[in-house]
Amino acid sequence: xxxxxxxxxxxxxxxxxxxxxxxxxxxxxxxxxxxxxxxxxxxxxxxxxxxxxxxxxxxxxxxxxxxxxxxxxxxxxxxxxxxxxxxxxxxxxxxxxxxxxxxxxxxxxxxxxxxxxxxxxxxxxxxxxxxxxxxxxxxxxxxxxxxxxxxxxxxxxxxxxxxxxxxxxxxxxxxxxxxxxxxxxxxxxxxxxxxxxxxxxxxxxxxxxxxxxxxxxxxxxxxxxxxxxxxxxxxxxxxxxxxxxxxxxxxxxxxxxxxxxxxxxxxxxxxxxxxxxxxxxxxxxxxxxxxxxxxxxxxxxxxxxxxxxxxxxxxxxxxxxxxxxxxxxxxxxxxxxxxxxxxxxxxxxxxxxxxxxxxxxxxxxxxxxxxxxxxx
Numbered sequence: 001x002x003x004x005x006x007x008x009x010x011x012x013x014x015x016x017x018x019x020x021x022x023x024x025x026x027x028x029x030x031x032x033x034x035x036x037x038x039x040x041x042x043x044x045x046x047x048x049x050x051x052x053x054x055x056x057x058x059x060x061x062x063x064x065x066x067x068x069x070x071x072x073x074x075x076x077x078x079x080x081x082x083x084x085x086x087x088x089x090x091x092x093x094x095x096x097x098x099x100x101x102x103x104x105x106x107x108x109x110x111x112x113x114x115x116x117x118x119x120x121x122x123x124x125x126x127x128x129x130x131x132x133x134x135x136x137x138x139x140x141x142x143x144x145x146x147x148x149x150x151x152x153x154x155x156x157x158x159x160x161x162x163x164x165x166x167x168x169x170x171x172x173x174x175x176x177x178x179x180x181x182x183x184x185x186x187x188x189x190x191x192x193x194x195x196x197x198x199x200x201x202x203x204x205x206x207x208x209x210x211x212x213x214x215x216x217x218x219x220x221x222x223x224x225x226x227x228x229x230x231x232x233x234x235x236x237x238x239x240x241x242x243x244x245x246x247x248x249x250x251x252x253x254x255x256x257x258x259x260x261x262x263x264x265x266x267x268x269x270x271x272x273x274x275x276x277x278x279x280x281x282x283x284x285x286x287x288x289x290x291x292x293x294x295x296x297x298x299x300x301x302x303x304x305x306x307x308x309x310x311x312x313x314x315x316x317x318x319x320x321x322x323x324x325x326x327x328x329x330x331x332x333x334x335x336x337x338x339x340x341x342x343x344x345x346x347x348x349x350x351x352x353x354x355x356x357x358x359x360x361x362x363x364x365x366x367x368x369x370x371x372x373x374x375x376x
Contacts (some may be wrong), residue, residue, distance in 0.1 A: 008049035015045035017052045025063045030120075052259060057265045088215045089167035090216045095174045102183035102213030103178075106349045109205040109212050111189055115201060127197075134193050141187045150179035157182060165216035183297060207232060233317055235264045241317065242308040244289065259305050262287075272312065288331055299328035 004010070007019045015038040020073050021029045038045035038053055092099065120128070157179050168175055186203065195202050197282060239260055243253065266283050269277070271294060287293045293301070306323030313321045 002043070004042075004045045004046055005049040005053055007053060008045060014040035015042070015049070017049050019053075019056055022060065024067065025060060027065050028066070029059075032333055037156050051258065054261045054265065056263060060266060060267055084146065087164055089162065091169040092161070093169050093172055095178045099213070100178065100181045103157065104211040105183045105206060106160060106164075106212035107182070108189055108206060108210075110357065111204055114193065114196070115203070118196060118201070130193075131197055133198060134190055138187070138190045138194065141183060141190060143182075144281050145183055145187065148180070150176060150183055151184070153179050153183060158188075160213075163215075166213075170274060175317065208237075233272050233312070235260055235272060238308055238317075239314055241315070242311050245311060256304055256308065259301055263305060272309070273318055275322050277326075280322045280326065284328075284331065293329055295331040298331050302326055302328060 004015070008015060008017050017034075017036045017038055019034050019035060021032055026032055034056060036048075038048050067350075140152060144152060154175065156167065157175075168178075170178075192202055192204055240255060242248075242256070248256075263275075263283055264270070265285060267279050272278055280302070284298050287301065288298060301324050306321060306326070309318060309321040309323055312318040
């Protein structure tokens, strides 16, 4: 029977998952402790407990990354703010596709604040006021796009740029075209807000290539195409690509997702493109030592995850599969477990004793046929 995972406890009415939130993360999580009921069934509690542990680990890791990014941002802003108080805005002299893409991503990524606000709870008056505002702006955006008259939204674009310490220094025609190009993102954002008003807390569809326009004081994103190509494939995208080949059984899909999550959480700095054979070995040793996995279990895990990598390599999304040709028998030489090559066969005397009339598989002389297992 599988052991109950850590942070899972038996209580009089069943089982419960409980973990204390690290102090630096409590403000973001909004509570000191995460607690979930696991029901009364032991096996179901074990399965749900393992999944919750992975999800919480991933949440904590993501929050730590966000906090680090916020600290880096604050430090960069402080350096910028410490400059001369009359430091001018940085002029933008050309409207480029990168500028349009950056503004679109900047607007859509700002909707995360709306979602956080809703989850904290809004009262009836706030809800109604927001409903009226969304409907009003949706109508204005539709009219601006239908009539090709984006002038009412010029201040919005200028405000977004000033907030990042930029100033447009282009012709009126170029500025007008910029607003027309960005307005569909505004429309998409307000459509999302309308769906959230109806209780569907949807998220904007942003890809790793959708990078919000960085502020003047922020470091520029890497532009090396090789770097972008090699590090662009996320763990989720790797899984999604595997799912596209053919329908997967729910159990297989769940197991694959669980394993990929476990791998990415154990190696937070690794990506599918940078994962090495040494890191794979390290992860499998961790699964053996911390979870008590046998060599066969490790081979099953490695083969499953390796299949995802194999498909990505065949489609030239990745250059290598670090699980390819892995020797899993090396893990069988654990203390207390004899390697397969050292296991001997039964002797003739032992076989005769096992299958004797008194043995487990013995043949009885009474009517009715064979031994115990033959009668089941």
